[in-house]
Amino acid sequence: MIPKRVAARSGYDLPLATDPTGRFLAWIMALMVYLGVLSLAAALLISDMAGRWDGGLSNGLTVQIIPQSGTAARPVAERTAAALALLRASPGVLSADALPPEQTAKLVEPWLGDRGLAEDTDAALLPFPVLIDVTIAAGTDTADLARRLKAAVPAASVDDHGAWLADLRRLARSLQTTALAVVGLVSLAGVMTVVFAVRAGLAIHRHVVQLLHLMGATDRYVARQFESHVLRLAARGGGTGLGAAVLTLLVFGWASGGLRATLLPDFTLALWQWAALAVLPLVLCLLAVVTARRTVLRTLEDLP
Amino acid sequence: MEYEARRPLRGLTSGACRAPAPWGCPDGSGGSGDGTVIRFDNVGLRYGSGPEILMDVSFALLPGSFHFLTGASGAGKSSLLKLIYMAHRPTRGQITLFDRSMARLTRDDLPELRRRIGVVFQDFQLLPHLSALDNVALPLRLAGVPEGAVRTQCAELLHWVGLGNHLESPPSTLSGGQQQRVAIARAVINRPRLLLADEPTGNVDDGIGMRLLYLFEEMHKLGTTVIIATHNETLIQRFDHPCLHLENGRLTAMPRAFTRRM
Ligand SMILES: Nc1ncnc2c1ncn2[C@@H]1O[C@H](COP(=O)(O)OP(=O)(O)OP(=O)(O)O)[C@@H](O)[C@H]1O
Ligand SMILES: [Mg+2]
Numbered sequence: 001m002i003p004k005r006v007a008a009r010s011g012y013d014l015p016l017a018t019d020p021t022g023r024f025l026a027w028i029m030a031l032m033v034y035l036g037v038l039s040l041a042a043a044l045l046i047s048d049m050a051g052r053w054d055g056g057l058s059n060g061l062t063v064q065i066i067p068q069s070g071t072a073a074r075p076v077a078e079r080t081a082a083a084l085a086l087l088r089a090s091p092g093v094l095s096a097d098a099l100p101p102e103q104t105a106k107l108v109e110p111w112l113g114d115r116g117l118a119e120d121t122d123a124a125l126l127p128f129p130v131l132i133d134v135t136i137a138a139g140t141d142t143a144d145l146a147r148r149l150k151a152a153v154p155a156a157s158v159d160d161h162g163a164w165l166a167d168l169r170r171l172a173r174s175l176q177t178t179a180l181a182v183v184g185l186v187s188l189a190g191v192m193t194v195v196f197a198v199r200a201g202l203a204i205h206r207h208v209v210q211l212l213h214l215m216g217a218t219d220r221y222v223a224r225q226f227e228s229h230v231l232r233l234a235a236r237g238g239g240t241g242l243g244a245a246v247l248t249l250l251v252f253g254w255a256s257g258g259l260r261a262t263l264l265p266d267f268t269l270a271l272w273q274w275a276a277l278a279v280l281p282l283v284l285c286l287l288a289v290v291t292a293r294r295t296v297l298r299t300l301e302d303l304p
Numbered sequence: 305m306e307y308e309a310r311r312p313l314r315g316l317t318s319g320a321c322r323a324p325a326p327w328g329c330p331d332g333s334g335g336s337g338d339g340t341v342i343r344f345d346n347v348g349l350r351y352g353s354g355p356e357i358l359m360d361v362s363f364a365l366l367p368g369s370f371h372f373l374t375g376a377s378g379a380g381k382s383s384l385l386k387l388i389y390m391a392h393r394p395t396r397g398q399i400t401l402f403d404r405s406m407a408r409l410t411r412d413d414l415p416e417l418r419r420r421i422g423v424v425f426q427d428f429q430l431l432p433h434l435s436a437l438d439n440v441a442l443p444l445r446l447a448g449v450p451e452g453a454v455r456t457q458c459a460e461l462l463h464w465v466g467l468g469n470h471l472e473s474p475p476s477t478l479s480g481g482q483q484q485r486v487a488i489a490r491a492v493i494n495r496p497r498l499l500l501a502d503e504p505t506g507n508v509d510d511g512i513g514m515r516l517l518y519l520f521e522e523m524h525k526l527g528t529t530v531i532i533a534t535h536n537e538t539l540i541q542r543f544d545h546p547c548l549h550l551e552n553g554r555l556t557a558m559p560r561a562f563t564r565r566m
Contacts, residue, residue: 013434013445015431015433018433211429211431212442212446213414213418214389214390214391214418214423215419215442215443215446216414216415216417216418216421216446221446301411
């Protein structure tokens with residue numbers, strides 16, 4: 001009797017499933033996706049972090065009026081008033097306010113206790129500077145402002161947030177570039193692995209490929225077999241890698257929940273960022289399939 | 305064995321599988337041909353830098369003809385067939401296949417031409433990891449025939465060659481004669497326009513050998529051009545077809561005439 005079963009075909013025409021390179025390819029792919037997803041997550045977190053710094057601290061200066069000792073010294077209050085006057089008269093300065101001594105005291109309270117600062121700044125237990133919080137318009141020449149301030153008010157120091165923020169941003173950008181470069185390198189390594197595996201497969205099954213050709217197989221037909229084989233392995237490896245990476249991120253997020261310092265990234269990603277991470281293995285799978293096809297077609301082209 | 309007394313290619317001639325062109329007609333694949341399926345002009349072949357295996361071979365076969373190819377072992381029968389199915393290129397001379405000059409064929413032309421040729425290899429060349437049925441199915445799958453039709457047709461043909469109980473067997477579990485029948489089924493499943501069989505009855509007894517010859521005869525009646533390389537004198541006697549005889553690489557017995565099909 002003729003079996004009525006119209007089963008899907010029992011396998012590839014090429015015995016690729018038994019290739020020694022198969023398992024190897026799946027594991028490499030898992031590793032690549034793991035590293036790639038973590039690097040991409042790092043890039044996203046760093047960009048979040050840099051965004052938060054920007055929002056909170058840009059366009060600001062802190063001026064310190066430092067107490068001076070010696071007979072020629074002018075009282076801090078007097079110099080503070082002079083500094084405030086100069087600042088408020090300067091173009092680009094939106095606001096300039098001296099921090100009330102209680103607030104300065106609060107800032108140092110954890111270290112010195114509530115007796116750190118007396119009412120009278122000059123007679124305090126310790127000489128504390130007065131802090132002036134300055135907001136400036138974007139694009140203001142802070143260097144010039146600092147120079148004029150120092151000339152007019154002795155022992156004034158200017159702490160430009162922009163300057164160290166720029167440093168941080170540069171650091172963040174280079175970290176981000178590094179993370180993205182890792183994603184690129186990982187993709188490249190994935191491509192090279194696929195090229196290697198496909199070339200090996202073609203060499204191992206040279207005889208079968210030759211026979212298929214004699215029976216009228218096109219190069220595309222042979223390539224399709226490799227494509228579906230590579231896709232199967234890449235998907236399996238990619239799934240494993242993505243799973244492991246997500247697990248790692250969740251553990252990080254849980255572990256960092258305790259230390260919530262403002263400048264550290266909290267390891268939480270938005271929904272779209274999770275989606276971006278999930279897209280990475282898909283892209284790598286697609287890359288693997290395209291690489292497999294191109295490798296087969298290129299290699300076969302050189303055959304007689 | 306469950307041999308059935310029906311025409312072997314009934315399933316093949318039903319509409320499930322498409323013939324590229326009416327049987328027996330020269331194809332319209334261009335070229336100002338003379339209507340021959342195969343034409344050799346002073347063809348020579350050597351492997352690498354070895355001696356010339358085939359020398360000055362010239363002949364022409366009309367569509368629908370049936371020829372035996374004879375000659376001692378090592379005379380070059382397999383080599384001649386390899387030239388026809390384009391496993392090798394001739395070292396000199398001209399081969400024209402389906403009215404197309406082989407020298408002018410590009411790599412992209414080959415698959416389509418090769419699909420018109422069914423080959424029974426002397427060493428079968430079955431794929432060891434595929435079942436008998438999947439081996440037979442290869443030409444259909446290469447031609448893009450729907451999977452349902454593929455299984456039905458292959459099962460039917462395997463039944464006819466007496467392998468109905470071995471559809472899912474891998475070749476390694478089959479006897480030499482059974483493997484040979486799988487190889488033959490694979491060669492004819494796609495109703496090729498040119499059928500080349502290299503010792504197709506070498507491993508079977510005369511009963512089965514005769515039955516397989518009738519299969520080729522059936523293909524021939526449908527318009528397929530057939531060339532069978534064989535040593536089997538009984539078969540050659542039984543079927544009155546012209547012989548191409550090779551001796552030391554030269555063709556000594558030319559086709560009696562251009563034999564038009566009946
Ligand atoms: N791939 C090859 N490389 C080198 N020499 C070869 C090759 N194939 C065949 N030959 C040589 O070509 C000659 C003809 O071989 P071929 O296989 O065509 O003979 P044949 O007529 O088919 O013989 P048989 O009846 O034994 O199958 C032999 O001398 C053989 O040694
Ligand atoms: Mg031979």
